[in-house]
Amino acid sequence: xxxxxxxxxxxxxxxxxxxxxxxxxxxxxxxxxxxxxxxxxxxxxxxxxxxxxxxxxxxxxxxxxxxxxxxxxxxxxxxxxxxxxxxxxxxxxxxxxxxxxxxxxxxxxxxxxxxxxxxxxxxxxxxxxxxxxxxxxxxxxxxxxxxxxxxxxxxxxxxxxxxxxxxxxxxxxxxxxxxxxxxxxxxxxxxxxxxxxxxxxxxxxxxxxxxxxxxxxxxxxxxxxxxxxxxxxxxxxxxxxxxxxxxxxxxxxxxxxxxxxxxxxxxxxxxxxxxxxxxxxxxxxxxxxxxxxxxxxxxxxxxxxxxxxxxxxxxxxxxxxxxxxxxxxxxxxxxxxxxxxxxxxxxxxxxxxxxxxxxxxxxxxxxxxxxxxxxxxxxxxxxxxxxxxxxxxxxxxxxxxxxxxxxxxxxxxxxxxxxxxxxxxxxxxxxxxxxxxxxxxxxxxxxxxx
Amino acid sequence: xxxxxxxxxxxxxxxxxxxxxxxxxxxxxxxxxxxxxxxxxxxxxxxxxxxxxxxxxxxxxxxxxxxxxxxxxxxxxxxxxxxxxxxxxxxxxxxxxxxxxxxxxxxxxxxxxxxxxxxxxxxxxxxxxxxxxxxxxxxxxxxxxxxxxxxxxxxxxxxxxxxxxxxxxxxxxxxxxxxxxxxxxxxxxxxxxxxxxxxxxxxxxxxxxxxxxxxxxxxxxxxxxxxxxxxxxxxxxxxxxxxxxxxxxxxxxxxxxxxxxxxxxxxxxxxxxxxxxxxxxxxxxxxxxx
Numbered sequence: 082x083x084x085x086x087x088x089x090x091x092x093x094x095x096x097x098x099x100x101x102x103x104x105x106x107x108x109x110x111x112x113x114x115x116x117x118x119x120x121x122x123x124x125x126x127x128x129x130x131x132x133x134x135x136x137x138x139x140x141x142x143x144x145x146x147x148x149x150x151x152x153x154x155x156x157x158x159x160x161x162x163x164x165x166x167x168x169x170x171x172x173x174x175x176x177x178x179x180x181x182x183x184x185x186x187x188x189x190x191x192x193x194x195x196x197x198x199x200x201x202x203x204x205x206x207x208x209x210x211x212x213x214x215x216x217x218x219x220x221x222x223x224x225x226x227x228x229x230x231x232x233x234x235x236x237x238x239x240x241x242x243x244x245x246x247x248x249x250x251x252x253x254x255x256x257x258x259x260x261x262x263x264x265x266x267x268x269x270x271x272x273x274x275x276x277x278x279x280x281x282x283x284x285x286x287x288x289x290x291x292x293x294x295x296x297x298x299x300x301x302x303x304x305x306x307x308x309x310x311x312x313x314x315x316x317x318x319x320x321x322x323x324x325x326x327x328x329x330x331x332x333x334x335x336x337x338x339x340x341x342x343x344x345x346x347x348x349x350x351x352x353x354x355x356x357x358x359x360x361x362x363x364x365x366x367x368x369x370x371x372x373x374x375x376x377x378x379x380x381x382x383x384x385x386x387x388x389x390x391x392x393x394x395x396x397x398x399x400x401x402x403x404x405x406x407x408x409x410x411x412x413x414x415x416x417x418x419x420x421x422x423x424x425x426x427x428x429x430x431x432x433x434x435x436x437x438x439x440x441x442x443x444x445x446x447x448x449x450x451x452x453x454x455x456x457x458x459x460x461x462x463x464x465x466x467x468x469x470x471x472x473x474x475x476x477x478x479x480x481x482x483x484x485x486x487x488x489x490x491x492x493x494x495x496x497x498x499x500x501x502x503x504x505x506x507x508x509x510x511x512x513x514x515x516x517x518x519x520x521x522x523x524x525x526x527x528x529x530x531x
Numbered sequence: 532x533x534x535x536x537x538x539x540x541x542x543x544x545x546x547x548x549x550x551x552x553x554x555x556x557x558x559x560x561x562x563x564x565x566x567x568x569x570x571x572x573x574x575x576x577x578x579x580x581x582x583x584x585x586x587x588x589x590x591x592x593x594x595x596x597x598x599x600x601x602x603x604x605x606x607x608x609x610x611x612x613x614x615x616x617x618x619x620x621x622x623x624x625x626x627x628x629x630x631x632x633x634x635x636x637x638x639x640x641x642x643x644x645x646x647x648x649x650x651x652x653x654x655x656x657x658x659x660x661x662x663x664x665x666x667x668x669x670x671x672x673x674x675x676x677x678x679x680x681x682x683x684x685x686x687x688x689x690x691x692x693x694x695x696x697x698x699x700x701x702x703x704x705x706x707x708x709x710x711x712x713x714x715x716x717x718x719x720x721x722x723x724x725x726x727x728x729x730x731x732x733x734x735x736x737x738x739x740x741x742x743x744x745x746x747x748x749x750x751x752x753x754x755x756x757x758x759x760x761x762x763x764x765x766x767x768x769x770x771x772x773x774x775x776x777x778x779x780x781x782x783x784x785x786x787x788x789x790x791x792x793x794x795x796x797x798x799x800x801x802x803x804x805x806x807x808x809x810x811x812x813x814x815x816x817x818x819x820x821x
Contacts, residue, residue, distance in 0.1 A: 108647035108648050108651065109649065110648055111648070113725075113726050114646045114648040116638075117639060117642035117646060117726070118638070121636060121638065121639035124631075124635060124693060125661060125694060125697050128669055128673060128691060128694030128695065129661050130661070132669035132670075132671075132673055133664055133669070135671075135672035135675075136668050139671060189563070192556060192560075193560075195553060196553075201564070202560050202563070202564055204807075205567050205568055206563075208571070208800070209571075211751065211799045211803035212799050212800065213754070213755030213771050213795060213796075213799070214755065214757065215757050215771040215792070216574075216792045216793075216795055219574065219774065219778075219792040220570045220571060220573065220792070221570060222781065223570075223573055223574060223785070224570050224573055230587065230588055231585065231586060231589045232589070233569070233570075233591065236589055410567075467667075469757070469758055470757045470758070470771075473757070473775070474757075477781070488758075491667055502675075505671055506671055508667075509671065513667070513668050516663070516665050517663055520662075521663060
């Protein structure tokens with residue numbers, strides 16, 4: 082018979098000591114447990130539990146909270162055009178954003194496996210996640226400025242667009258002698274036809290001197306050459322006044338880079354050239370003419386004016402693009418972590434069996450990655466449903482209705498203007514119902530992973 | 532799941548020599564890297580240029596005309612008292628919003644791990660359920676409570692953040708505590724320690740990695756927050772809200788906006804580079820957070 086006598090008497094404490102192993106008494110509330118739990122419980126009770134119930138209840142009352150209105154707020158929410166537009170935008174986000182980010186993430190993660198500076202690239206991609214969405218919003222607001230002079234996005238597009246279409250310099254220019262030149266479309270055409278040996282004079286006014294390229298020289302009146310059609314395009318204006326209309330005189334600049342065409346009697350372009358720095362041009366015509374001299378419209382078209390990223394039609398795609406920039410790093414790093422766990426031998430075995438890289442990717446890598454891909458995807462979906470900061474920061478005030486999303490509409494309805502807490506609560510409940518199943522699925526997956 | 536880290540240990544990696552075979556890949560990554568960093572560089576350069584240049588030329592012109600650059604915007608930032616104080620506000624908000632949940636959640640997690648009380652399992656499930664509540668659900672009623680009690684704006688913000696961090700933090704710490712061997716507590720109990728002592732002397736020091744991980748993430752989350760600050764901070768806004776207020780006059784205030792934005796990046800970036808390891812874990816878990 083043995084009795085187990087503790088070497089030391091159990092410590093004397095105010096309440097029962099709970100025994101961690103073996104037969105335990107039924108748990109009872111004691112001061113220790115209450116003491117340990119109370120701070121968190123009070124906070125959570127006041128700030129989470131009570132508000133959830135209160136918001137649900139509040140959604141059935143009117144703006145001031147005095148009158149019970151039943152489901153009227155919900156009815157208003159779903160018939161209000163602003164809210165519907167916001168919901169529509171969230172749907173657009175949902176269709177584009179998670180797929181795009183996950184796709185880029187997979188692509189970057191897989192490609193990065195092959196380079197040794199993986200860490201550097203991952204860090205660069207991931208850094209936007211560390212900073213506030215407000216700062217990211219400011220960054221992209223700067224990038225999206227409309228003028229190609231100041232907005233980086235448009236500057237890039239402009240250099241491509243202008244390289245393709247060769248816009249003209251002389252927007253707004255018009256003939257100094259209108260009876261000699263008629264409008265032809267958006268360009269101009271000499272009223273009289275020409276033949277080899279002729280000299281063409283085309284004077285222009287009505288445009289700012291800043292449009293003349295820096296390399297322009299004083300216009301030179303060319304002399305006639307047999308067998309060629311020559312001419313000059315010049316600014317028929319002397320700064321400060323003076324001179325005669327229609328005369329090529331000192332002080333009047335030639336207009337370089339003006340595209341000049343010879344159009345034959347059938348209407349097709351027989352030849353085309355550009356004026357030089359003195360505004361002179363010449364054609365060696367292949368037949369005797371007669372020709373019309375045409376200055377095509379492109380000379381007078383303005384250069385690329387800039388895509389209006391922050392205008393009503395493009396603002397949502399613009400913000401989505403900014404959001405993709407922010408979140409691709411997250412997807413890349415997370416998927417990269419997952420890729421590292423895929424056994425190299427498995428991939429090697431597949432390659433040895435004759436699979437191409439693409440097949441290895443599709444048949445081995447993607448299926449093994451798919452649980453992680455789903456977690457990433459769901460995380461992105463949750464972020465889309467609650468997206469707020471980026472939209473409020475990037476969209477200028479006038480475009481907010483076009484860029485609106487549910488979380489922003491909630492803020493606007495409840496906390497700006499008159500402040501309708503009834504409708505605001507209804508929107509909050511709606512958001513809650515959207516988010517809950519998604520988050521619950523995420524947690525379950527998360528816990529399954531371990 | 533692999534410990535989310537930007538640096539993954541494990542399988543063999545291609546060496547430099549073999550990697551040089553795939554030049555297009557390197558070009559691709561150079562381009563991608565530049566493209567990704569470019570917007571942030573744009574912010575930095577914008578903040579170093581005078582405001583009247585903003586509507587005239589792009590920030591990239593500073594690369595060929597470095598004479599444009601100056602730190603004037605940063606100097607003037609601290610003339611404007613609202614922006615300067617907003618940085619202080621952000622700290623005054625973020626620190627309590629991190630410390631309070633650490634204290635409350637470690638205590639609660641201790642209880643969930645080692646104290647027995649009725650409904651412990653049920654309450655744990657409630658906790659997990661509460662993790663998914665979006666903070667939009669609480670804004671309106673809490674605004675009502677604050678209207679009655681009228682605490683200062685800064686207090687309103689950090690109390691809200693602290694509360695919403697609690698379910699996740701408690702869950703996190705509890706998971707960590709479960710891994711601590713019983714024997715440590717047993718021997719401490721036998722030495723006569725009560726729960727309070729065990730908590731202070733043994734558990735808290737052991738919990739340092741979990742606490743650090745949570746604290747980094749929470750500090751960042753709060754520092755970067757916009758919505759809660761917008762709703763509750765009133766006249767003492769944090770940096771994010773103060774910058775947002777300037778956005779009304781974007782073109783004319785871009786000097787203040789860009790300089791303040793860039794400065795606001797610095798604490799998160801420091802934390803990020805110092806604690807990279809915790810980041811991905813935090814983010815995946817953060818998707819759970821309200």
